[in-house]
Amino acid sequence: QDGNAMLARAITWTARSVRPAALQPARWLSSAAPLHPAKNFTSKHFEVETITLADQQEQIIRGGRHLFEKLPAALEGVKQVGVIGWGSQGPAQAQNMRESLEGSDIKVKIGLREGSSSMKAARAAGFTEETGTLGEMYATIAESDMVLLLISDAACVEEYKNVFKALKPGSTLGLSHGFLLGHLESIKESFPSNVDVVLCAPKGMGPSVRRLYEQGREVNGSGINASFAVHQDVTGHATDRALAWAVGVGSPYVFQTTLNAEWRSDIFGERCILLGGVHGMIESLFRYYESLGMAPHDAFKNSGEVITGPLTRIISHDGIRAVYESLAPADQAVFKMAYCASYKPSRSIIEECYDSVSSGNEIRDVSMASARFDRFPMGEIDNTRTWRIANEVRKAGGTIEERKHVPVHPVTAGVYCSMMMAQIDCLYDRGHVYSEIVNESVIESVDSLNPYMHARGVSYMVDNCSVTARLGSRKWAPRFDYILTEQAFPAIDAKAAADEALFSAFLSHPVHDMLQTCSSLRPSVDISVV
Numbered sequence: 001q002d003g004n005a006m007l008a009r010a011i012t013w014t015a016r017s018v019r020p021a022a023l024q025p026a027r028w029l030s031s032a033a034p035l036h037p038a039k040n041f042t043s044k045h046f047e048v049e050t051i052t053l054a055d056q057q058e059q060i061i062r063g064g065r066h067l068f069e070k071l072p073a074a075l076e077g078v079k080q081v082g083v084i085g086w087g088s089q090g091p092a093q094a095q096n097m098r099e100s101l102e103g104s105d106i107k108v109k110i111g112l113r114e115g116s117s118s119m120k121a122a123r124a125a126g127f128t129e130e131t132g133t134l135g136e137m138y139a140t141i142a143e144s145d146m147v148l149l150l151i152s153d154a155a156c157v158e159e160y161k162n163v164f165k166a167l168k169p170g171s172t173l174g175l176s177h178g179f180l181l182g183h184l185e186s187i188k189e190s191f192p193s194n195v196d197v198v199l200c201a202p203k204g205m206g207p208s209v210r211r212l213y214e215q216g217r218e219v220n221g222s223g224i225n226a227s228f229a230v231h232q233d234v235t236g237h238a239t240d241r242a243l244a245w246a247v248g249v250g251s252p253y254v255f256q257t258t259l260n261a262e263w264r265s266d267i268f269g270e271r272c273i274l275l276g277g278v279h280g281m282i283e284s285l286f287r288y289y290e291s292l293g294m295a296p297h298d299a300f301k302n303s304g305e306v307i308t309g310p311l312t313r314i315i316s317h318d319g320i321r322a323v324y325e326s327l328a329p330a331d332q333a334v335f336k337m338a339y340c341a342s343y344k345p346s347r348s349i350i351e352e353c354y355d356s357v358s359s360g361n362e363i364r365d366v367s368m369a370s371a372r373f374d375r376f377p378m379g380e381i382d383n384t385r386t387w388r389i390a391n392e393v394r395k396a397g398g399t400i401e402e403r404k405h406v407p408v409h410p411v412t413a414g415v416y417c418s419m420m421m422a423q424i425d426c427l428y429d430r431g432h433v434y435s436e437i438v439n440e441s442v443i444e445s446v447d448s449l450n451p452y453m454h455a456r457g458v459s460y461m462v463d464n465c466s467v468t469a470r471l472g473s474r475k476w477a478p479r480f481d482y483i484l485t486e487q488a489f490p491a492i493d494a495k496a497a498a499d500e501a502l503f504s505a506f507l508s509h510p511v512h513d514m515l516q517t518c519s520s521l522r523p524s525v526d527i528s529v530v
Contacts (some may be wrong), residue, residue, distance in 0.1 A: 034258050034260055035258060035261040035264070035430065036258070036431065036433055037229070037257065037258055040059055041059060041256055043061065043239060043243055044240055045070050045074040045240050045244070046067065046074065046240070046244075047061065047062075048061055049061065049062065051517060053434040053438075053513075053514045053517055053518075054434060054511075054514055056433070058255055058256070058433060058435055060253055060256075060435070061247070062221075062254075063221060063247045063250065063251045063252045063253065064220050064221045064252065065100075065216060065217075065220050068100045068101075068247070071106075071244050071247065072105070072106060074240040074241065074243065074244035074247075075146070075240075075241055076237055076240070077170075077235070078145040078172070078241065079105065079106060080106070080108075080109055080145055081097060081101075081106060081107070081145075081146045081148065082109050082140040082141055082146070082148065083108060083109070083110050083111065083148045084110075084111045084112075084141060084147060084149050084150060084151055084163075085152070086110065086112060086116070086118035086122055087150065087151065087152055087467075088207075088464060088466050089150045089176050089205075089209065089466070090110070090150040091122075091210065092202075092206040092207065092209040092210035092213070093148060093176070093202075093209065093249050094110055094125075094127065095125055095210060096209065096210065096213045096248065096249045096250050098126075098133075099213075100247070100248040100249075107132065107133065108127075109127070109132065109133045109134065109135060109140055109144065110127045110133065110135070110140070111135055111137040111140025112135075112137055113137050114136050138162060138166045141166040142166045142167075144171065145168075145172070146172040146174060146245075147163075147167060147172070147173050147174060148174040148176070149173060149174065152370070152466060152467045152468070153180070153366055153367075153466065153468045154371075154467060156179065156180045157180070157183050160180060164192045170194065172195065172198060172237070172238060173195050173196065173198070174200060174241075174245060175198070175199050177199075177262070177263060177466070178199060178201075178229075178259035178260065179263050179366075181231070182260075182263045182264075182363045183363055183367070193232075193234070195232070196233055196234055196235050196238040196241065197231040197232040198229065198238050198241060198242035198245070199227070199228055199230075199257075199262060200227075200228050200242055200245040200246045201226055201228075201262050201266065202225070202226045202249060203224055203225045203226060203227070203439045203440065203443060203444040204444055205448060205461075205464045205465045206464070207452070207464050208447075208448040208451075208452070208527055209250065211527055211528065211529065212224055212250065212523075212525075212527055213249070215525050215527070216523075218525075219523060221252040222523040223249070223251050223252045224249075224250065224448055225252060225254070225255070225439055225444075225521075226246045226249065226251035226253075226255075227254070227256070227262055227436060227439070228246050228255070228257070229242070229257050229259050229262060230242060231259045252521065253518070253521040255435035256433070257432075257433060261432055261433065262436075264354070264358050265427060265436050266440065267468060267472065268354050268357045268427075269440040269444070270468075270469040270472050271353050271362070271472040271475070271476040272350050272353055272480075273419050273441060274440070274441075274449055274469075275461065275462050275472070275477075276472055276473040276475070276477040276479075276480065277346070277349075277419050277476070277477070277480045278307065278416070278450070279381070279462065279473055279477040280477035280478060280479065280480030280481035280484070281307070281415060281484060282303050282386065283384065283386050283477070284480070284481045284489070285302070285303035285304075285411075285415065285484075286299050286304065286389070287386070288485070288489050289302055289303060296385075296389045296392075297389065297392065297393050300386065301397075302406075302409040304386075304390055304393075305393065305454075306407075306408055306409050307450065308404075308450045308451070308453050309405065310404060310405065310406060310407075311408065311413060311417075311446075312445075312446045313404055314326060315442065315445075315446045316443075316446040316447055316522075316526070319512050319516060319519070320512065320515065321507065321509075323408070323417055324417070327410055327413070331408075331410040332410070334411060334414070335411075335413050335414040336414065336498050336503050337492060337495065337496070338410065338414025338418070338488075338492055339414035339415075339418040339503060339506065340418075340498040340502055340503055341487075341489075342414065342419065342484060342488035342492075343418040343419075343421065343502060344487075345486075345488045346480065346483065346488075347426070348483065349479050349480055350426050352479075353476060354426050354427075358430075362472065365471070366467070366468050366471055369471050370467065380459065381459050381474060381477075382458050382459040387458055390457055390458075394456075400454065400455055404454070417506075420441060423440075423441045424437055424438075424441045424442070427440065427441065435518070437511070438511065438515060438518050443518065447526075449465075451527050452464060454529075455529040
């Protein structure tokens with residue numbers, strides 16, 4: 001896109017100043033970091049649809065079980081799909097693909113390290129050595145026509161040379177995260193030139209990918225949205241193989257991105273509103289409400305339960321602005337004050353986080369932290385008083401569904417919506433495609449992640465995600481906790497005057513129309529966490 005046009009739209013969008021060019025952060029990957037696909041895509045097997053999101057047109061395909069019969073043709077030349085790894089995404093994607101390809105001659109085989117403790121879990125899911133659907137990692141890679149590399153990001157950094165060596169020429173290497181590309185570019189290396197490299201990135205943690213696919217047996221199209229990208233196409237089949245993979249894991253709505261855009265938005269998003277930001281926000285709100293004299297159970301209900309219950313439900317079905325519109329006039333005034341008091345503090349951390357991700361710092365941090373796990377493993381994240389009280393509230397509060405209907409506290413609503421909007425604005429300013437912005441900032445949060453925290457707490461949400469996500473949440477949650485406690489809540493207590501331009505920008509923001517369009521692509525079922 002033309003840079004001047006993008007900058008002009010950004011100023012109009014949010015009515016805020018833009019940093020002078022001299023103050024823009026240096027990005028060591030900027031010259032090799034296309035965030036928009038270079039061209040439109042075509043498919044021989046799936047119907048490509050054009051949708052309009054604000055001032056941008058995007059191409060998508062709609063998924064659904066009626067398309068499963070097309071998968072063998074779309075995977076032309078593929079006799080075996082090797083799924084490497086059994087972490088967050090591996091079990092879900094392997095089982096979904098196996099079920100979607102049932103009746104075809106395409107085998108789905110799990111590849112794990114010799115002696116892996118995950119062998120037992122894979123066998124329990126029906127992948128066995130006897131049926132040729134479970135084997136050693138590198139042997140599976142060498143014999144597969146399509147390899148879905150779903151090991152942890154740190155393991156990718158450790159093992160990529162051996163993985164590349166094992167790939168057979170003309171095969172397709174599939175990634176569900178662009179982390180490895182970020183690492184390769186940082187060390188001036190690249191993927192092998194004789195294989196396809198594609199991405200299918202479900203916008204949710206593995207358990208939600210599996211759970212919604214299972215629910216799709218009853219409601220066609222239920223699943224987790226996914227982005228796809230073609231980084232290298234040496235066979236001429238890369239696009240349809242990537243799309244078949246997305247349809248096969250159950251995605252109802254598949255949009256195009258690039259590997260560079262995906263790893264930036266994904267690593268960034270999980271550190272902010274998706275995981276780290278909402279974790280830190282609930283900790284700070286809980287303490288804030290207690291400081292105002294609320295009883296402990298009420299303090300958590302008005303912080304954590306409001307976010308994962310009514311706010312999640314309203315945003316999922318009706319959008320972010322609907323939260324404000326659902327409030328009584330007096331509560332709307334409180335929402336406005338809280339939104340304006342917390343937007344800039346949240347935005348300051350969000351901007352810092354994006355720069356840390358885009359510069360490669362977070363990739364290096366993940367690699368270094370993983371190397372320390374033998375001495376310093378990840379600690380628990382639900383041992384604070386906040387989450388002990390949360391456990392009591394869940395035990396005393398009725399069913400998961402009943403607990404979704406607590407009254408909306410306008411301060412919580414304003415603080416939550418402002419952080420979500422700050423993330424949206426950051427991704428927009430950096431030039432990400434709109435589907436990516438909406439999915440990484442809103443849809444993944446309310447349709448995949450928050451329901452898990454609502455059901456069983458913050459650890460159940462965070463620690464069902466990748467190691468990269470878990471590390472990032474632990475690192476950045478305290479930053480959001482501190483900035484809200486230090487800057488936002490004192491402004492709310494002082495009844496600071498609202499920034500009228502900022503709030504007007506919220507009410508007229510194009511994201512509201514984008515969410516309405518995306519909502520029309522949404523399956524009619526909400527995730528049922530079991």
